[in-house]
Amino acid sequence: MGRKSTELQRLYEAIAALTRERCLHHCPEPGGCCGPQYCDLAEERAAQFGVQLPVQAHPRLKYMGPRGCVVPAYLRPLCAVHVCEMQVLQHEDFARVYLGLRETVCRTEERLGPGWPRRMARRYWE
Numbered sequence: 001m002g003r004k005s006t007e008l009q010r011l012y013e014a015i016a017a018l019t020r021e022r023c024l025h026h027c028p029e030p031g032g033c034c035g036p037q038y039c040d041l042a043e044e045r046a047a048q049f050g051v052q053l054p055v056q057a058h059p060r061l062k063y064m065g066p067r068g069c070v071v072p073a074y075l076r077p078l079c080a081v082h083v084c085e086m087q088v089l090q091h092e093d094f095a096r097v098y099l100g101l102r103e104t105v106c107r108t109e110e111r112l113g114p115g116w117p118r119r120m121a122r123r124y125w126e
């Protein structure tokens with residue numbers, strides 16, 4: 001894995017850890033925001049990095065394994081970054097860290113992400 005991928009990987013893992021914690025411990029329906037269309041997006045992104053993702057047995061979400069999603073965070077950017085507005089608006093400490101990191105992830109994706117037009121990443125998440 002090259003330097004660019006390593007930097008993307010590190011940042012996406014950091015933001016995925018933040019959002020995962022909110023969703024797992026502060027949501028009545030953790031994982032409720034997953035959808036097959038987002039698994040498809042992860043698959044497309046993985047192909048851009050030359051990675052083949054391992055399909056799981058879940059009836060609806062092909063990359064949901066028995067212990068959670070099996071896709072590395074940098075290959076599922078939308079999922080890694082996503083957290084609902086409620087979490088941002090109601091938890092100031094979380095929002096401060098999350099929004100700052102999200103901006104860094106956005107800028108890095110714009111700089112190093114595979115084949116997205118400039119500022120596309122930002123539009124994607126707004």
Ligand code: SF4
Pocket residue numbers: 033034035036038039042061062063064069070071076079
């Ligand atoms: S890629 Fe993973 S996190 Fe994203 S929708 Fe599919 S199972 Fe959920």
Ligand code: SF4
Pocket residue numbers: 022023026027028029030031032033082083084087
């Ligand atoms: S994004 Fe919001 S609604 Fe979706 S799983 Fe996370 S906390 Fe729950």
